[in-house]
Amino acid sequence: MSITTPQGFRAAGVSAGLKANGGKDLALVVNDGPRHDSASVFTSNRCKANPILWSQEVVKDGVVRAVVLNSGGANCYTGAEGFQTTHAVAEQVAGNLGIGAIDVVVCSTGLIGLANPRQNLLDGVDEAYAGLGDHGAEAAEAIMTTDSVSKQVLVEGAGWSVGGMAKGAGMLAPQLATMLVVLTTDAVVPAADLDAALRAATRVSFDRLDSDGCMSTNDTVTVMASGASGITPSLPDFIEALTQACTDLAMQLLRDAEGADHEIAITVLNAATEDDAVEVGRSVARSNLFKAAVFGNDPNWGRVLASIGTTDAAFDPADLDVAMNGVWVCKQSTPHADPATVDLKQREVSVTIDLKAGSERATVWTNDLTHAYVHENSAYSS
Amino acid sequence: MSITTPQGFRAAGVSAGLKANGGKDLALVVNDGPRHDSASVFTSNRCKANPILWSQEVVKDGVVRAVVLNSGGANCYTGAEGFQTTHAVAEQVAGNLGIGAIDVVVCSTGLIGLANPRQNLLDGVDEAYAGLGDHGAEAAEAIMTTDSVSKQVLVEGAGWSVGGMAKGAGMLAPQLATMLVVLTTDAVVPAADLDAALRAATRVSFDRLDSDGCMSTNDTVTVMASGASGITPSLPDFIEALTQACTDLAMQLLRDAEGADHEIAITVLNAATEDDAVEVGRSVARSNLFKAAVFGNDPNWGRVLASIGTTDAAFDPADLDVAMNGVWVCKQSTPHADPATVDLKQREVSVTIDLKAGSERATVWTNDLTHAYVHENSAYSS
Numbered sequence: 001m002s003i004t005t006p007q008g009f010r011a012a013g014v015s016a017g018l019k020a021n022g023g024k025d026l027a028l029v030v031n032d033g034p035r036h037d038s039a040s041v042f043t044s045n046r047c048k049a050n051p052i053l054w055s056q057e058v059v060k061d062g063v064v065r066a067v068v069l070n071s072g073g074a075n076c077y078t079g080a081e082g083f084q085t086t087h088a089v090a091e092q093v094a095g096n097l098g099i100g101a102i103d104v105v106v107c108s109t110g111l112i113g114l115a116n117p118r119q120n121l122l123d124g125v126d127e128a129y130a131g132l133g134d135h136g137a138e139a140a141e142a143i144m145t146t147d148s149v150s151k152q153v154l155v156e157g158a159g160w161s162v163g164g165m166a167k168g169a170g171m172l173a174p175q176l177a178t179m180l181v182v183l184t185t186d187a188v189v190p191a192a193d194l195d196a197a198l199r200a201a202t203r204v205s206f207d208r209l210d211s212d213g214c215m216s217t218n219d220t221v222t223v224m225a226s227g228a229s230g231i232t233p234s235l236p237d238f239i240e241a242l243t244q245a246c247t248d249l250a251m252q253l254l255r256d257a258e259g260a261d262h263e264i265a266i267t268v269l270n271a272a273t274e275d276d277a278v279e280v281g282r283s284v285a286r287s288n289l290f291k292a293a294v295f296g297n298d299p300n301w302g303r304v305l306a307s308i309g310t311t312d313a314a315f316d317p318a319d320l321d322v323a324m325n326g327v328w329v330c331k332q333s334t335p336h337a338d339p340a341t342v343d344l345k346q347r348e349v350s351v352t353i354d355l356k357a358g359s360e361r362a363t364v365w366t367n368d369l370t371h372a373y374v375h376e377n378s379a380y381s382s
Numbered sequence: 383m384s385i386t387t388p389q390g391f392r393a394a395g396v397s398a399g400l401k402a403n404g405g406k407d408l409a410l411v412v413n414d415g416p417r418h419d420s421a422s423v424f425t426s427n428r429c430k431a432n433p434i435l436w437s438q439e440v441v442k443d444g445v446v447r448a449v450v451l452n453s454g455g456a457n458c459y460t461g462a463e464g465f466q467t468t469h470a471v472a473e474q475v476a477g478n479l480g481i482g483a484i485d486v487v488v489c490s491t492g493l494i495g496l497a498n499p500r501q502n503l504l505d506g507v508d509e510a511y512a513g514l515g516d517h518g519a520e521a522a523e524a525i526m527t528t529d530s531v532s533k534q535v536l537v538e539g540a541g542w543s544v545g546g547m548a549k550g551a552g553m554l555a556p557q558l559a560t561m562l563v564v565l566t567t568d569a570v571v572p573a574a575d576l577d578a579a580l581r582a583a584t585r586v587s588f589d590r591l592d593s594d595g596c597m598s599t600n601d602t603v604t605v606m607a608s609g610a611s612g613i614t615p616s617l618p619d620f621i622e623a624l625t626q627a628c629t630d631l632a633m634q635l636l637r638d639a640e641g642a643d644h645e646i647a648i649t650v651l652n653a654a655t656e657d658d659a660v661e662v663g664r665s666v667a668r669s670n671l672f673k674a675a676v677f678g679n680d681p682n683w684g685r686v687l688a689s690i691g692t693t694d695a696a697f698d699p700a701d702l703d704v705a706m707n708g709v710w711v712c713k714q715s716t717p718h719a720d721p722a723t724v725d726l727k728q729r730e731v732s733v734t735i736d737l738k739a740g741s742e743r744a745t746v747w748t749n750d751l752t753h754a755y756v757h758e759n760s761a762y763s764s
């Protein structure tokens with residue numbers, strides 16, 4: 001169950017010497033076709049890393065034949081030298097495969113402002129090329145940074161499948177997390193349909209993760225379709241499978257968020273618009289006070305209402321209902337069930353907010369704010 | 383040097399039994415005139431506490447004769463009963479003073495969703511009235527919640543002065559912090575001028591504190607002018623004094639932020655507009671990753687750039703300069719001086735960002751994200 005389970009894909013994960021601990025740090029994923037349709041979404045951060053600047057050009061024609069990814073350095077804010085490194089890596093992949101560099105997506109992750117050692121990367125590409133095979137698991141391992149586990153998924157269709165891998169354990173914020181994702185499928189899906197499917201899938205999965213409100217400079221999600229199964233699923237069927245794969249990976253990212261003790265699902269009901277529901281959910285997901293309260297197993301619904309009040313969504317401030325783990329602790333903006341009856345000890349916490357302003361809904365996911373989060377992000381650069 | 387230093391004001395701070403530890407928890411500030419000009423600003427949170435709903439009506443005519451404040455309960459989301467408590471407290475003050483309740487501002491602070499014991503408040507008002515005098519310090523003490531010290535200020539004009547007191551130690555966020563502030567002056571300042579002066583002063587002081595990104599439901603800043611000095615300063619002179627008082631109190635709040643190890647001043651230079659400068663400064667002030675890095679004495683400028691990139695301000699992502707404590711660690715969006723030369727051990731940290739997009743500037747203040755912050759906000763409800 002990996003990115004190499006769908007037919008037409010090979011991968012490798014090797015040690016190029018970027019990680020100080022000698023672990024795997026370079027992954028190569030190749031689409032052997034017969035088709036090379038692709039779609040990608042990137043961070044909406046205006047400060048983009050060099051691999052993003054390169055890959056945005058690569059994906060424009062809807063054709064991607066390979067994705068090369070490295071951990072151990074984000075190649076962000078490293079100047080012209082850094083961009084040349086990205087370009088050289090794409091050329092090295094292309095030279096080995098006998099394709100054009102303009103069909104090679106490059107992804108990097110790690111510390112900002114740190115130049116990646118170019119020769120290590122080029123040698124790593126050669127080694128990865130030599131080792132290409134059914135090695136999706138090794139590739140997933142090679143893109144880990146502060147991740148404690150590698151993340152993979154497989155969703156089966158009727159004679160076709162979607163495979164995926166992801167890395168990310170913090171900076172999980174709107175419009176993508178610090179997160180690299182590669183998805184593969186052997187279904188026949190023209191690039192335009194892939195693009196529509198990817199946007200539909202990421203909109204309700206990765207885009208609704210908001211672990212710590214911080215948006216990365218390097219986020220990339222790329223899907224490649226080889227068409228090797230010869231089967232053309234209906235677009236709704238494909239969107240459903242791709243959304244399932246993205247949601248599964250998103251939940252794996254959430255559960256591995258740096259230092260978190262709780263996964264928190266904030267569901268906003270009866271909003272006037274879906275955007276309102278997302279805005280309200282995100283406002284709660286960004287409240288350090290609320291997140292610290294959850295860490296302390298304190299069902300502090302006042303902090304939920306204070307967050308809702310900062311939004312422009314449609315609602316009556318005097319008529320809000322809030323439940324935590326199914327207990328309606330606040331009805332009509334006044335105390336209702338005794339908060340002491342809410343048990344927050346288990347990892348999974350649900351917050352339900354009824355805006356009573358319409359019929360739309362959305363769920364936003366976040367984590368609690370813990371000592372371990374502060375420790376991980378103060379004791380180490382990342 | 384307190385709110386009772388300017389002529390025409392009396393105050394008291396008493397224990398009404400709201401605080402479990404028996405500490406002072408009710409303050410009364412009275413303007414004995416001859417003039418009763420006033421101006422106020424309130425939280426922009428749409429979820430407002432009952433005292434805000436009441437006081438917004440009180441201040442409309444520019445006349446305020448007294449402010450009564452309690453700690454030990456925010457009286458927020460306590461329903462109609464809670465509003466009646468606020469009204470009853472105003473009536474009790476008015477009855478004692480022989481004035482109308484509609485000239486009495488009420489402020490409350492503490493836990494949301496908790497009903498304040500009405501009789502305790504009414505008895506406390508009577509006791510405070512009986513003890514009115516030059517007791518600004520006691521009043522400042524009575525409004526403390528998680529504050530470790532009381533906050534007071536005095537700014538001297540030519541024959542007139544501005545006194546102030548504040549409480550607040552967290553939720554210091556845009557458009558006011560969780561914060562109650564009373565300012566007094568014996569200058570002659572008509573209500574319309576007071577309003578203009580207060581908005582000018584808070585815009586560059588309290589509004590630019592962003593300790594933890596959380597916005598309170600109860601924030602109130604009220605200024606009263608007694609005219610007792612008989613002196614009418616020029617409006618610019620008065621604005622300058624009021625801004626100085628507000629900035630001094632804001633810095634006292636910043637230094638007392640819950641669990642903070644560092645005060646961080648983020649100054650944005652050469653912005654196209656002042657709004658751009660504030661937006662960029664605030665984006666950095668809200669980055670948990672950056673704030674945790676400062677706690678770890680790590681001059682992680684990559685996290686600064688990643689935050690800038692989330693804004694809509696005018697700048698070239700490839701041409702940003704960033705200094706920490708005066709060391710330009712990033713020039714033209716590439717590494718410059720060695721970050722190891724930046725010493726972050728002292729409490730005061732400066733971040734300077736050059737947007738190279740215009741000539742406007744602004745400073746936003748925040749704190750680092752520490753274990754103590756997580757502890758204070760997870761171990762106790764507030």
